[in-house]
Amino acid sequence: MQMKQHAKLSIAPMMDWTDRHCRYFHRLMSGHALLYTEMVTAPAVLHGDRDRLLGFSPQEHPVALQLGGSDPAQLAEATRIAVDYGYDEINLNVGCPSDRVQSGSFGAVLMERPALVADCVAAMIAASPVEVTVKCRIGVDEQVPEEVLPGFLRVVSEAGVARFTIHARKAWLQGLSPKENRDIPPLDYPLVHRMKAEFPHLHLSINGGIATLDATQAHLEAGMDGVMIGRAAYHTPAEILLEADQRIFGADTPHKTAHQVAEEMLPYIEAHLASGGRLNQITRHMLGLFAGRPGARHWKRILSEQAHRDGAGPEVVKRALDAVSQFAA
Missing domain, CATH: 3.20.20.70 (Aldolase class I)
Structure with a gap:
């Protein structure tokens, strides 16, 4: 293209x-x-x-x-x-x-x-x-x-x-x-x-x-x-x-869910942490992923409160995803 x-x-x-x-x-x-x-x-x-x-x-x-x-x-x-x-x-x-x-x-x-x-x-x-x-x-x-x-x-x-x-x-x-x-x-x-x-x-x-x-x-x-x-x-x-x-582009591939995207970010997050980076350097961009959807407030709160802490890792994102899933269920 x-x-x-x-x-x-x-x-x-x-x-x-x-x-x-x-x-x-x-x-x-x-x-x-x-x-x-x-x-x-x-x-x-x-x-x-x-x-x-x-x-x-x-x-x-x-x-x-x-x-x-x-x-x-x-x-x-x-x-x-x-x-x-x-x-x-x-x-x-x-x-x-x-x-x-x-x-x-x-x-x-x-x-x-x-x-x-x-x-x-x-x-x-x-x-x-x-x-x-x-x-x-x-x-x-x-x-x-x-x-x-x-x-x-x-x-x-x-x-x-x-x-x-x-x-x-x-x-x-x-x-x-x-x-x-x-x-x-x-x-x-x-x-x-x-x-x-x-x-x-x-x-x-x-x-x-x-x-x-x-x-x-x-x-x-x-x-x-x-x-x-x-x-x-x-x-x-x-x-x-x-x-x-x-x-917009006429693709015939199925679109992902927001949940899938969050899961797909985990390997990237792990690699960033392994290279000396911090979790909130990435998750600050992810706060709006569930905007307007059930559980969005809990997703944003967990990431905002926990991702900046020393030693914070992928488990914070998983915890936030679990909170969203409870509302989607």
Whole structure:
């Protein structure tokens, strides 16, 4: 399956959330959805602990690395390094509104500098045998999205990018926190849909506030090439991912149960503990597995209260599963 087909449904890059343990957990639920890393800055790749920043399990494929930066040479070198780790796609962040990102002159502030973004992606493409993509906003601050977004897509696509994910909100770089920027600026789905009509040759995914597979299917049926889901996939992963392969990708395999997924995580957990890791580094991503289902409160409570303790192991997960099973019986 080509990457653009996997991109029919992707799970957004989310800082402090979509680490390698989260991605492994999500992959057990969907074999086809495209998974993204947390954003990693190009300087961190060049000067930091690369194995910690870039390492991942082969089972996570297809997986994309999201880079942050605005220096074409740095981004090109970071791309070369990342490709050697085996990533299936390299994505440039032109959407993050955090103060730290702004001070580094990258992320959403780059919506104001499409020519620089074009230089960045051109350098990345020259360094990469795998596809380079962009995740952006519809605009920032006082920009008029209807004017800014088409120009941005035109300039950046002319530099060689054929696949974009558009977060259908403005980012307010002054006056709103990163958290507020995920909720307060109004969504403009129609504008993103118009971009698909205006640029039919580009592969465009829509992102922002999409929380169900029904909504995902509606966007695809309306003409979008892909849908990216963020927080809903993290907080209610079973609702989004357990049926995704069948409903979005047309797979004829039976979907797993949440209980099966928890059981399948146990060998991974044991290997992580054997390498010196801690249980809660993994189970913090699993708290929402039974969200909205009988026993969910007990599952979450047992993991929250016990997984961080010294010496905590797979028996904590088994205990939490037993509690869920009592309600399902």
